[in-house]
Amino acid sequence: MASPHELIDDRREEGVFRIHRGMFDDPHIFELEMRHIFEGGWVFLGLECQAANAHDYFTVNIGRVPALIQRGGDGVLRGFVNSCPHKGARIAHAACGHARQFVCPYHSWTFDSAGRNKGIKWKQGGCYTPGFDNDSHDLAPLPAFGSYRGFVFGSVSADVPPLAEWLGEAAKLLDLVADQSDEGVELVPGSVTFTYEGNWKLQLENCSDNYHFTSAHPSYIRLLERRKAAEDAASNNFTSAMQSQRHWSGEDDEIVGGTFSFPHGHVLNFGVGSPTPVSPIYERLDWLTEKVGEAHRDWMFNMRNLTIFPNLQVAENAASQLRVIEPLGVNRTRMRTWCIGPKGESAAARRQRIRQYEDFYNPSGMATPDDTVAYEDCQRGFAGKVMPWLQGYQRGMATRGEGASPLADRIGLKPAWSIEGNSRLCDETVYQSYYREWARRMAGAWSA
Numbered sequence: 438m439a440s441p442h443e444l445i446d447d448r449r450e451e452g453v454f455r456i457h458r459g460m461f462d463d464p465h466i467f468e469l470e471m472r473h474i475f476e477g478g479w480v481f482l483g484l485e486c487q488a489a490n491a492h493d494y495f496t497v498n499i500g501r502v503p504a505l506i507q508r509g510g511d512g513v514l515r516g517f518v519n520s521c522p523h524k525g526a527r528i529a530h531a532a533c534g535h536a537r538q539f540v541c542p543y544h545s546w547t548f549d550s551a552g553r554n555k556g557i558k559w560k561q562g563g564c565y566t567p568g569f570d571n572d573s574h575d576l577a578p579l580p581a582f583g584s585y586r587g588f589v590f591g592s593v594s595a596d597v598p599p600l601a602e603w604l605g606e607a608a609k610l611l612d613l614v615a616d617q618s619d620e621g622v623e624l625v626p627g628s629v630t631f632t633y634e635g636n637w638k639l640q641l642e643n644c645s646d647n648y649h650f651t652s653a654h655p656s657y658i659r660l661l662e663r664r665k666a667a668e669d670a671a672s673n674n675f676t677s678a679m680q681s682q683r684h685w686s687g688e689d690d691e692i693v694g695g696t697f698s699f700p701h702g703h704v705l706n707f708g709v710g711s712p713t714p715v716s717p718i719y720e721r722l723d724w725l726t727e728k729v730g731e732a733h734r735d736w737m738f739n740m741r742n743l744t745i746f747p748n749l750q751v752a753e754n755a756a757s758q759l760r761v762i763e764p765l766g767v768n769r770t771r772m773r774t775w776c777i778g779p780k781g782e783s784a785a786a787r788r789q790r791i792r793q794y795e796d797f798y799n800p801s802g803m804a805t806p807d808d809t810v811a812y813e814d815c816q817r818g819f820a821g822k823v824m825p826w827l828q829g830y831q832r833g834m835a836t837r838g839e840g841a842s843p844l845a846d847r848i849g850l851k852p853a854w855s856i857e858g859n860s861r862l863c864d865e866t867v868y869q870s871y872y873r874e875w876a877r878r879m880a881g882a883w884s885a
Contacts, residue, residue: 439463440883441876446826447869452834454869455826458819461636467767469882470875474747475500477594478878479603481749481761482506484777485587486623487533488514492550495533498763502593504579505529509551510537516579516591517552528576552576586615587622588749606851607703610743613736614751616729617718618779624759625776625791629799632771635812636819637764640772641871643808644742644750644760645706647694648832648863653811657803694740696833696864697845697852702746702874704867705852708754708860709844712738717756717790720783732847746874751777756794768816774799830872833864 439459444466446455460466480499483506487495494507496519503519505528519527526543529536538555539548547556554574557563580595588611590600597603604611615621633640643649651658694708712722716738725734740754750760757778763771776794778787797804833856842855856864 439466441879445872445876447873447876452831454830454834454866455828456830456868456872457825458822458827459825461638461816462767462819464767467636467764469879471500471764473882474875474878475764476502477592477596477881478747479581479590479592479597479600480747481745482516482589482591483761484622484624484759485514485584485589486621486780490535492537493533493535494529494550496529496531497761499579499591499593500764503527504591504593505576506589506591507536507550507552509549511551513551514584514589515552516582516589517576518579518593520577521546522554522572522574522577523557546574548576552578586611588615603701604745605700605703607699607701607705607743607745609848609850610705610741611745611751613733613741614753614757614777616733617721617725617737618781619728620780622777623780625778625787625794628773628775630771630773631800631805631809632765632769633809633812634768635770635809635816636768637762637770638871639812639815640750640760640762640770641744641747642868643812644744644752645696645704645867646863646865647706647708647860648865649808649811653807654804656807657797660803693844693857694860694862695842695844695855695857696867697842697850698854698867698870699852700874702871703744704746704870705741705743706864706867707742707844708740710738710740711735715793717778717782717786717793720786721779736848744871746871752798755797756790758794758798770812830865830868833858833862833866836862837864837866 439457444457444460446453476499482497482504483495488506488508491508491510491512494505497504497506505517505519506514508514519529521528521541521543523541523544523546526541528539528541528548537550545558546554549555552575557574579591579593581592581597583590583600585600585604585608601608697705712719712735718737725737743751748762752758752760756776759775759777761773763773765771776791778790796802799805836858837854837856839854841851842857844857845852845855854866856862856866
């Protein structure tokens with residue numbers, strides 16, 4: 438089985454960074470990823486608003502481990518392994534709900550919304566020894582659990598840095614989402630779950646990939662052009678919805694975009710826009726200016742794709758989408774997605790947000806089907822190891838700079854690496870941050 442050094446050719450001093458195709462189709466590598474990445478560090482679980490009230494809950498998977506996130510009667514949000522301590526059965530099966538208690542369907546052990554065992558069926562007649570109660574019968578709490586600005590994270594390993602340290606400067610990019618309302622962010626009712634026949638890292642990369650836009654989505658670009666020709670742009674929300682992305686077509690070479698890379702594999706790619714009525718948050722322009730200042734306000738109107746490694750992506754362009762990556766197999770991935778928005782926005786802004794979201798996102802939109810077909814094409818192509826090294830990781834290396842850029846300085850952001858350029862630069866060095874963090878976490882697989 439290949440080691441990280443055999444899968445990642447990382448020679449910074451020579452300007453070389455390549456990934457071996459086996460990174461994406463080796464089932465042994467996938468098993469190690471589940472153990473050392475998804476079950477060995479922080480992962481995103483959901484939003485606090487998914488369990489807003491006492492006794493609300495939702496369920497997720499942390500790698501292969503089922504987890505239960507529930508708000509107790511005391512109002513505290515907690516995370517547990519969704520497994521009865523008796524024989525290991527899952528106690529919660531629904532994706533979300535409201536329950537004061539759970540009764541294990543196998544042997545009827547009972548637990549309250551704070552995870553405490555409240556009853557063992559026929560315990561008095563069970564002839565247990567005194568040593569039985571030396572063990573806790575409560576649900577096992579997640580070894581690491583916390584939230585930041587309503588974004589909830591957890592780990593089934595206790596050997597993780599504090600959440601604030603792990604997020605680092607990338608937390609400021611979550612602030613740009615949460616600060617659009619005094620009440621924070623919420624999920625628009627309704628969600629979409631779909632799968633594609635490809636490796637999970639294909640989605641990880643694609644969110645940060647500007648290079649593919651004009652190649653993979655020409656039908657969407659042509660549709661925008663037809664809409665613009667057919668109607669006055671000032672009255673056509675759909676036509677204008679993607680103006681913040683139109684520079685990726687190569688028409689607007691002077692519009693600045695770029696990328697930021699952070700420790701622990703978090704990255705941002707962005708395109709500079711300006712406050713316009715096509716954005717659902719335009720109605721809050723004056724309020725945002727007063728609350729966060731012009732610099733942070735303007736950053737909220739930029740096109741931004743944020744990835745918090747390994748499984749959270751927040752895409753803000755035509756609308757705002759939250760994506761959760763869930764690996765199912767070396768060549769199968771499940772995506773859970775939501776439209777998100779600031780709490781308290783007007784009905785008109787929410788309607789505009791949803792219409793623009795439907796236009797671009799989800800399997801029924803104009804972009805997602807193109808992307809998933811490309812993922813599956815790549816997965817098929819990874820079998821061709823006559824030329825084993827992939828070359829899609831080096832655009833931008835000659836201009837990448839260490840530390841902050843002028844655009845980062847405007848909001849006091851301190852990335853580890855920055856790139857700014859025109860629309861045709863389409864930096865690929867952000868992927869290097871993913872794979873250096875991948876190698877750091879996976880190193881334990883070969884040293885154990």
